[in-house]
Amino acid sequence: MDATGRPGDNSPTALERIRALLHPETLPSDRRLPTERQLSEDLGVSRRSVRRALDVLEAEGRISRRRGAGTFAGPCPPLNASAMSERLAESDFMGVMEVRLSIEPPLAELAALRADARDAERLDRMTKNAHHSQDADGRELWDSAFHRTIAECAGNELYLAVFDLVDRVRQNAEWRQLRERARTHSALSLYAGQHDAIVESIRRRDPERAREAMRTHLSALRESVVRMMETGADDVG
Amino acid sequence: MDATGRPGDNSPTALERIRALLHPETLPSDRRLPTERQLSEDLGVSRRSVRRALDVLEAEGRISRRRGAGTFAGPCPPLNASAMSERLAESDFMGVMEVRLSIEPPLAELAALRADARDAERLDRMTKNAHHSQDADGRELWDSAFHRTIAECAGNELYLAVFDLVDRVRQNAEWRQLRERARTHSALSLYAGQHDAIVESIRRRDPERAREAMRTHLSALRESVVRMMETGADDVG
């Protein structure tokens, strides 16, 4: 090419021609640009020059790039479900509790509005299962099922999916031991009472009380673990 | 086998032997039972009989089954991320707004606690981009990016993943036209002011106000669309 004649001139011209691709009329519906290799071939410059041009556009906020996905005009589209599952192993305990404290009280509120008598019966059975379990696994299991059933009763598919996303992280991480140690004998009966209060609020269709009961329960759980972390030796990743 | 000798006796014996598998000691860590075909071979009875036995255990709440996944002791483990993505196309607009009204105000609250000056600058740029966009696509795009950036500022990976899950549904569904019609000229300036109020609250590190500002904004958006649906012809799946 004419690279020899005008040193340092390839990127600017490439930049100009790529900028022309960003107008709404010339964009595909997913706002995706050709790949860097493709642009390199189309514009007759090296991929390095293309990348420099794209660096400028990115700094201007006009494009965004994601390795493996492509280059897009404007902000990044949300990534696929399978992709984000991996990053969630990094979550720490407090982060999960933060999310749970945000979503579960409203879920309980919705459940109180929409659950029928059969749902209340299911919830009641689960709290009893959890309370009567002898081993740690059983408690974990039925406690988890209890919270998920509330999410089901909320009657919102998307909200249930959100809950499952959080729940999966919660179960994958190795905090079972931590939580179990936080469940002293006195704490267990406290939680049992809180569970009952939640179920009772839902049965009586008292949304406010259900929300507050759930908030109280999760706060107690968090505080208990926090206290454990302070006294215990282990740090919690 | 001896099926001929004791009619109706296969399922009960199978039930008994499967029940023995449910004790915690004999269960694998994922609490998964052998497949129905495997059980059928192991116990020397037909798959039909195995299924009848499993029906009983399921009715008792001791196992749960999911096609494609397997049979599990106790409640179902949450399904994979990729699997639940499909079911979300069924979500309706009000359902999505319900979730957004639950999660985004707390996200704004957290953002106000944790965002730094650079974050506030980014948010400010995005509101301006959204406000200055001439076409509907541009507004949609930058508005979406604005809300996502707030989620980023909250500094909670899991919470961000939750937001993305909701956001993907929001974008996939064909409500762009609906939302755009809801954006009358007066509504647009209203939203612009609300966006600014959110950014301002975050910049001033006022969590309460940020949360309320976000709640106000989403409520206004929902009300606007609801009013549209009442007057407009189309129903909204």
Added chain:
DNA sequence: GCACCGGACCAATCTGTACTTGGTTCAGTT
């Protein structure tokens, strides 16, 4: 020494395919 090119390699992502598994139906057998 400088700017660029070509190529190679890595890591994140996406896609498609083949397999597994519970759910269902149906003809055959005793």
Added chain:
DNA sequence: AACTGAACCAAGTACAGATTGGTCCGGTGC
């Protein structure tokens, strides 16, 4: 009438291969 075996369907999983942006290195021409 009850069970069996087999086939098929639909939901879910798991794995491999291709694509794509990110990075680095040696070569080329001035």
